[in-house]
Amino acid sequence: xxxxxxxxxxxxxxxxxxxxxxYSNVDFYAGGGANFFTNRLDSHNLLDSLTAQNIKxxxxxxxxxxxxxxxxxxxxxxGDGLKAKHEGRGDDLLSASKIALNYLSKKDSNFFCMIEGSxxxxxxxxxxxNYVAQEVLDFDKVIGAVLDFATKDGNTLVIVTAxxxx
Numbered sequence: 001x002x003x004x005x006x007x008x009x010x011x012x013x014x015x016x017x018x019x020x021x022x023y024s025n026v027d028f029y030a031g032g033g034a035n036f037f038t039n040r041l042d043s044h045n046l047l048d049s050l051t052a053q054n055i056k057x058x059x060x061x062x063x064x065x066x067x068x069x070x071x072x073x074x075x076x077x078x079g080d081g082l083k084a085k086h087e088g089r090g091d092d093l094l095s096a097s098k099i100a101l102n103y104l105s106k107k108d109s110n111f112f113c114m115i116e117g118s119x120x121x122x123x124x125x126x127x128x129x130n131y132v133a134q135e136v137l138d139f140d141k142v143i144g145a146v147l148d149f150a151t152k153d154g155n156t157l158v159i160v161t162a163x164x165x166x
Contacts, residue, residue: 001029001114015040022049026105027072028113030096030152034059034076050074069107084119086132091116097142101149109155115142121163 005024006017018036021029026127037046050057057074060067067073075096082088097115104111123131149155149165 001116004114015042018046021074022046022126024055027107028100030062030075030077030100031074032078032081035079037076065099067103069103084131085138086131093138094145095139098145101146105153117142
């Protein structure tokens with residue numbers, strides 16, 4: 001997802017990807033990666049930089065937040081990647097997706113929202129069928145919520161794709 005705002009040579013350049021998020025025009029971000037904002041080798045605290053850019057941020061929760069359409073938001077809900085579904089992630093992906101769609105649709109009638117079920121891939125790399133199945137079922141709930149939003153909105157294009165599933 002970072003490729004929509006960050007431009008680096010490798011996905012392993014997480015410190016630079018985090019820095020570029022601060023200075024991007026992204027209105028809403030929710031996911032992991034807090035360590036790339038705070039525990040940096042260059043000692044910069046990018047949470048301070050988010051504040052300086054008038055971006056509201058939270059490292060504890062996204063649930064039950066009242067979002068002002070005049071503000072931008074970054075939710076860093078884990079130090080690195082989020083927990084897997086089978087490790088107790090709960091409905092965080094579904095909640096974040098619904099909150100994002102609600103916020104973005106109120107902010108602007110034309111918006112782009114990218115939602116990734118990234119851990120489906122992680123389960124595949126681990127050759128762990130249960131991991132994959134739990135993540136697919138979780139992402140299926142997200143797709144259902146997005147399709148419900150699109151049906152109600154009547155003017156939303158939904159694209160669901162996989163990056164390298166075979």
